[in-house]
Structure formats: structure tokens, C-alpha cells
Amino acid sequence: MRTDGRPEKDISVAVCSYSLALDVIANKWKPLVIYALENGSQRYGDMKRRIEGVSQKMLTETLRGMERDGLVVRKVHPAVPPAVEYTLTPLGRTLIEPLQALHVWAKAHHEDVLSARERYDGQDGQDGQTGGA
Numbered sequence: 576m577r578t579d580g581r582p583e584k585d586i587s588v589a590v591c592s593y594s595l596a597l598d599v600i601a602n603k604w605k606p607l608v609i610y611a612l613e614n615g616s617q618r619y620g621d622m623k624r625r626i627e628g629v630s631q632k633m634l635t636e637t638l639r640g641m642e643r644d645g646l647v648v649r650k651v652h653p654a655v656p657p658a659v660e661y662t663l664t665p666l667g668r669t670l671i672e673p674l675q676a677l678h679v680w681a682k683a684h685h686e687d688v689l690s691a692r693e694r695y696d697g698q699d700g701q702d703g704q705t706g707g708a
Contacts (some may be wrong), residue, residue, distance in 0.1 A: 597672055599644050603639040604629055606674050609663065612647065616662040633672075646670070 607626045611617055614644060617625070623634055638661060641647045644690040646667035663671075 599646070600674070602637060602640075604633055605641060605646075606677075607663045608634075608637055608641060608647070608661075609667065609670055609674055612661060612663045612667070616650075619659045619661065622661065641667070 600609075604626065607629070608622065611622050611625050619634070619638075623629065623631065626634065629637075638649070640645060642649055645664055647661045648664055650660045650662070652660065
């Protein structure tokens, strides 16, 4: 409840711009793909080697979703076998700066978050409640 007398705004996930933004980038692999493409086009195989731990299936699904959202373009070069290259679109490039800011925040607060999680997890079972709730 607000103390200034003004009514609080309703939050609707369906129309919230935060929801769209998170839908576009909230995936384990999308920020890493953007980072991999930040300095220019990459072939699929090179990207797969650079992004540690990503399976072929997940990288393909991630790139398809990003292409659908207008963040990357896919170009097939006629060769045997075909060479597929991905590039960030101008829209995709607009995510570089916000993701860099998140990276800076994560580096600065990594230990804080881990400590908070440890404190929270350490409260399990106290007062008969789970997770400090």
C-alpha cells in the first residue's frame, strides 16, 4: 500500500514489458549466444565449440527462437557440407549493453547472492518453517 494516497498500479504479466524482455533473454543460452556474436558473425560449429556445455539440440533451439524474435539472422553458404553462419541483427545488438550491465552486476554481487542463499537455506527447519518463510 502506498503512503502518498495514490493508487498502486496493477501488475499484469501479460502486458508487462518486463515479461517480454525476460521472455526474449531469460534462457541459459541466449546471453551466451549474444556474447559469442557480439564481435561479428559465427559459424554454427564455432559457436558450439565456444559455448561450453551447450548441446547441439539446445543451441539449435536457442538460435531458432532468437531468429524468430528477430535477434539473429541465419545465412546458409552454399558449400558441401553447407556452412551456416549467424549474425546479430540491429535489434539483437541492442541487448549487448543491458547484458553487459547484468554481467557487471553479477560479478559485483556474486558473493552477496551466494551468502544470502546460504543464510536462507540454513534457516530450513527452524520454527517449523521451510526456507525461512
